Amino acid sequence: MGLVIEANSNHVAERVLLPGDPLRAKYIAESFLDDVICYNEIRGMLGFTGVYKGQRVSVQGTGMGIPSISAYTYELIHDYHVKKLIRVGTCGTIQHDISVKDIIIAMSASTDSNFNYPTFSSFHFSPTANFNLLKRAVDISLEHNLSVKVGSVLTTDLLYTGSPDTNKLFAEHGVLAVEMETAALYTMAAKYGVHALSVLTVSDHIFKDEAISLLERQNCVDTMIKLALDTIIES
Numbered sequence: 001m002g003l004v005i006e007a008n009s010n011h012v013a014e015r016v017l018l019p020g021d022p023l024r025a026k027y028i029a030e031s032f033l034d035d036v037i038c039y040n041e042i043r044g045m046l047g048f049t050g051v052y053k054g055q056r057v058s059v060q061g062t063g064m065g066i067p068s069i070s071a072y073t074y075e076l077i078h079d080y081h082v083k084k085l086i087r088v089g090t091c092g093t094i095q096h097d098i099s100v101k102d103i104i105i106a107m108s109a110s111t112d113s114n115f116n117y118p119t120f121s122s123f124h125f126s127p128t129a130n131f132n133l134l135k136r137a138v139d140i141s142l143e144h145n146l147s148v149k150v151g152s153v154l155t156t157d158l159l160y161t162g163s164p165d166t167n168k169l170f171a172e173h174g175v176l177a178v179e180m181e182t183a184a185l186y187t188m189a190a191k192y193g194v195h196a197l198s199v200l201t202v203s204d205h206i207f208k209d210e211a212i213s214l215l216e217r218q219n220c221v222d223t224m225i226k227l228a229l230d231t232i233i234e235s
Ligand SMILES: O=P(O)(O)O[C@H]1O[C@H](CO)[C@@H](O)[C@H]1O
Pocket: 019, 020, 021, 063, 064, 065, 088, 089, 090, 091, 159, 179, 180, 181
């Protein structure tokens, strides 16, 4: 039992989906898993374990931003021996040929955060997805004719102060979207020798007046959730 997760040691599966929103965790557990138990309610950051296509899978809310996801990821790996983690998040795209509701599979993540500075000092670590999870997610997308974009994302510390110039600069370097957790997830997975991937549904277009409503958001994430569940049990 840690500071943010209160589960018994055997209540969390080796494979975990990580939505930022704890209510998305509840939605995933209720809609996609059988034989569900809720193992965490600390801070309202809900965590569930259930069965998907015969395999145990957990789903843990992470909250928003690097400090929050880092705490959940740390305890899942250290206290509960989790081996595979797939973030199922939302993001804002900065590319003109990507639209709301599209799915992005994050190959790598740049960041404006200094969270890696104490470890690497003046060097810059490149947070990267696990190749096997990435390949499996892409293969499943092709098998099911899902339209997904694979590429890099920008993990920012702040939701509301993203400068248009910075977003434009990253867009010009081929970055697909902005979100707030992937760089930390990939760095922790690399550090502790586990596998991680981020799959993201585009909730808004940062340069256009396009966004899905909070209500719509729940329905739009179903394709991403099924993709992440199939990926995590098959790899
Ligand atoms: O929908 P989630 O998974 O929370 O992800 C995105 O949404 C939040 C911002 O609205 C940030 O956490 C961002 O990364």
